[in-house]
Each structure stands twice: as C-alpha cells, then as structure tokens.
Amino acid sequence: xxxxxxxxxxxxxxxxxxxxxxxxxxxxxxxxxxxxxxxxxxxxxxxxxxxxxxxxxxxxxxxxxxxxxxxxxxxxxxxxxxxxxxxxxxxxxxxxxxxxxxxxxxxxxxxxxxxxxxxxxxxxxxxxxxxxxxxxxxxxxxxxxxxxxxxxxxxxxxxxxxxxxxxxxxxxxxxxxxxxxxxxxxxxxxxxxxxxxxxxxxxxxxxxxxxxxxxxxxxxxxxxxxxxxxxxxxxxxxxx
Numbered sequence: 001x002x003x004x005x006x007x008x009x010x011x012x013x014x015x016x017x018x019x020x021x022x023x024x025x026x027x028x029x030x031x032x033x034x035x036x037x038x039x040x041x042x043x044x045x046x047x048x049x050x051x052x053x054x055x056x057x058x059x060x061x062x063x064x065x066x067x068x069x070x071x072x073x074x075x076x077x078x079x080x081x082x083x084x085x086x087x088x089x090x091x092x093x094x095x096x097x098x099x100x101x102x103x104x105x106x107x108x109x110x111x112x113x114x115x116x117x118x119x120x121x122x123x124x125x126x127x128x129x130x131x132x133x134x135x136x137x138x139x140x141x142x143x144x145x146x147x148x149x150x151x152x153x154x155x156x157x158x159x160x161x162x163x164x165x166x167x168x169x170x171x172x173x174x175x176x177x178x179x180x181x182x183x184x185x186x187x188x189x190x191x192x193x194x195x196x197x198x199x200x201x202x203x204x205x206x207x208x209x210x211x212x213x214x215x216x217x218x219x220x221x222x223x224x225x226x227x228x229x230x231x232x233x234x235x236x237x238x239x240x
Contacts, residue, residue, distance in 0.1 A: 004194065010043050015202040017043075018052075022059050022206020027213035028222060029063070029155065029167035030148045031229050032056060032206070044195070050188040051195035053175045059203050060175060063210075064168030070161040071169055075126065079134040079151065079170050086138020087177060093143065107237030109136075110149045114231045130154055134170070142181070146237070147174045149230040156226045160217050163226075 006014075021036030033052065040047035064071065133154040141147035151170060155163040182188040217225075 004191070006044065006198065011198055014040055014043050014047060014198060015205070018055065018199045018202025019205035019209070022203050023209040023213050024206075025059060026063055026164070026207055026210030027217050028225050028229075029160075029164040030152045030171070030226070032059060033146075033148065034229060034233060036202075040199075046191065047195050047199065050179055050182045050192040051199055054179050054188075054192075054196045055199040055203050057172055057175045057179070058200065059206065060168045060171035062168075062207060064165050064172060067161050067165040067168070070159070070165035072162070072166065075130060076166060076169050078127065078130045079166070080173055082131045082134025083138040083141075083147075083170070083174060083177075086135035086140075087142050088138075089135070090139035090142035093139065104238050107234045110230055110234030110237070114153070114227050114234065118227065137174070141174055141178060146233055147171065147178075149233040152226045153230055156223045157219070158222075159219060160214070160222045163222060 017036045017039040018032075021032035021034075024035055025032035033056065037048050037052060040052055133151050137147050137149075137151040140150060148167075148171070152163075152167060155166060158166070179188055182192075
C-alpha cells in the first residue's frame, strides 16, 4: 500500500523535493509547501495536500521543539485564537461564496501586504497585528490552502530563532487541523498515510541539513526571504 503505483525513481525524487523544502523551512520557518508541493503534485497528485501536510507536521513540531525556549506562549496563544476564529469564518464563508474567484482576491491581498512592508511600514509581531494576521491566515488556509504567507509577514522583523520557533508551533496546529478537516470529508485515509510514510525520510534529511542552511540566515535575510516567499505565493494565486 505504501509504494502502490510508485516507482523507485518517483520515490527518490519525492524524498529529494521534501528534503529541499524542509531544509529551507527549517532555516526560515516557512516555505516547504511552496517549494515541494509543485514537484510532488507533478510526481503523483496523491502526495498533496494531505500526505505533504501530515509530513510537514513532523517538520514544524520538531523545528518548534528544537528552539522551544524562543517560543512566547502569550504570542502563540494569540496566534492560535486567531487561527481558530479564521478557520471557522473561512469554513462558513466557503459555503456562502462558492463560485467566486477567492484565490485571486487573496493573492492581491498578499501582494498589497508585501508592498506595504517594502514601503517601510513595519508589522509588529504582537497583540492585535498577530491576531489579525492569524485570523486571515486561518481564513486563507481553509479557503485557499495557504496558511503561511500572511502569518509569516507578522514575523518578518523578528529574530530568526523566534520566527522559526513561533511559526513551527503555529504550523504544527495549522497543518494538523487541515489534515483533520480532510479526514472528516473523506479525503484522507490509509492510502494517504502510506504516501506520508514515503515523504518522512525527506523530512529527516531536511532537518539534518538545517544547521547548515541556518548559517546563512540573519534578521535582514529572513525579512527578504519572507517577503519573497509571500510575493511568490501571492503571484501564484493571482495567475493560477
């Protein structure tokens, strides 16, 4: 069941794609889905979204645990409240606005947020801004499948360790929630668990490479990387 329909070449490419994306996210705090998802979808659509996200839970949880001393529990609680509220709002809205091109709307919103950041407007990772960012992230996660771009913008000026730890903890809950939602609607079962097991070695390799990739990340490079990833995500949604 695990290797059903998969060739050795497909498995090795999938593991490599996952390793590359995970090494990137382990250094920055986000980005693995953006890098790995297109390759995995081309190899075998069954890899996404469920198996990729469940494998991503291991990445996010281990990243957060490794730098757990950098987690601000009050900030995390604010983020998770926003995530829950946004997810509920998104689920309700999804039923009410079927047929509208929501992905393009979200893409424009992300690009506007990036533009505001590039103009020198800082988004502080605290209080109201975190709650709003997490709420929008929850809405976008359930309606467009993208939790990362908006919440990451709130941490663009944070210390890299804080950004990685906070985003890791946040994504652990967000990814698990997404997988649970897929399971509830019958889109995640034994075959998807098999595909998840195929991807887990890539997570291990990516985490092993993390100490190397982190050497190149400082506060300024973190901000540039987050803005670049958010901008690419926004563009993908707009032109999709």
